[in-house]
Amino acid sequence: AQKVTQAQTEISVVEKEDVTLDCVYETRDTTYYLFWYKQPPSGELVFLIRRNSFDEQNEISGRYSWNFQKSTSSFNFTITASQVVDSAVYFCALSANTGNQFYFGTGTSLTVIP
Amino acid sequence: GAVVSQHPSRVICKSGTSVKIECRSLDFQATTMFWYRQFPKQSLMLMATSNEGSKATYEQGVEKDKFLINHASLTLSTLTVTSAHPEDSSFYICSARDVPSGVYWKETQYFGPGTRLLVL
Numbered sequence: 144a145q146k147v148t149q150a151q152t153e154i155s156v157v158e159k160e161d162v163t164l165d166c167v168y169e170t171r172d173t174t175y176y177l178f179w180y181k182q183p184p185s186g187e188l189v190f191l192i193r194r195n196s197f198d199e200q201n202e203i204s205g206r207y208s209w210n211f212q213k214s215t216s217s218f219n220f221t222i223t224a225s226q227v228v229d230s231a232v233y234f235c236a237l238s239a240n241t242g243n244q245f246y247f248g249t250g251t252s253l254t255v256i257p
Numbered sequence: 258g259a260v261v262s263q264h265p266s267r268v269i270c271k272s273g274t275s276v277k278i279e280c281r282s283l284d285f286q287a288t289t290m291f292w293y294r295q296f297p298k299q300s301l302m303l304m305a306t307s308n309e310g311s312k313a314t315y316e317q318g319v320e321k322d323k324f325l326i327n328h329a330s331l332t333l334s335t336l337t338v339t340s341a342h343p344e345d346s347s348f349y350i351c352s353a354r355d356v357p358s359g360v361y362w363k364e365t366q367y368f369g370p371g372t373r374l375l376v377l
Contacts, residue, residue: 180368186295186348187370234300238366244291245352245366249300 145170147237149248156225157256164220164251166235172196177211177218178236178245188234194218225255260284261353263369270341271377278336278372280351286331287353291366292324295348304349307334341376348373 146169156162168177179191192202194211202209206226210219222229232252236245260283270276280290288309293301305326306314313326325337334353338345350371356364 185370186350186373188350188368190368193365244303244306245293245301247301252298 145172145175145237145239145246147235147246147248149233149235149251151251152249153252153254155254155256158227159224161221161223162225162253164222164233164235164253166218166220166248168216168218168235168237170237170239172239174239176238178238179209179218179220180234180236182232182234182250184231191220191233222253225253227255227257229253230255261351261367261369263349263351263372265372266370267373267375269375269377272342273340275337275339276341276374278338278349278351278374280334280336280353280369282332282353282355282367285353285355285357287334287355288331289354290328290334291352291354292326292334292336293350293352295350295371297348301350304336338374341374343376346374346376 148167150165154162175196177194181189181191192209199211199213206223208221230253232250234250235248238245262281262283264279268276290307292304294304295301303316304319304324307326307328309328309331315321323339325339328334348371351369352366354366
């Protein structure tokens, strides 16, 4: 069975602080993909990153970075120097392959206070 | 990149009426599309998988006679909520599977912008 757990329901930080959003997943597949999406109030899902199970390299994109640890089945997301525009709900998702259904976590609502 | 559109973006209807939501892949052909539902402050839950030219596969607990899915072409899937009731009010999001040039290791999935349904 596939499952994604985002234990943090809501997080509030003051602008310019760093924040890490946690994601833990469960799967029996040896090949799988992990995703992070941002959902602003408009509702549209904004793709942030895709990672396949064979690539454990951490990735940095501007203020965003991701830490993929297969040993702990975690795929955490860090925003450095947070900004008000980062306020949104962030979803971590798992898929057996990119063309299959996604299993979403329950989301973490991030509020960045100016 | 590939784009998926949904129409309408927002709809308000009276209880008992039917509502049709369209999901289109704009610059690629999608043999498979997925329909998700998201209630306020909750996660996205898969409702059904729509395959072009065949019947949709529904997840457990989703009434197939209430949520009619038609995937008549490689670029269009429709979800019809029949006899809608207030409890059907939700955010409906579709996604479409793109297999560039038939190369399966390149396949990816794109999400539409969603449709907000409010049933009064």
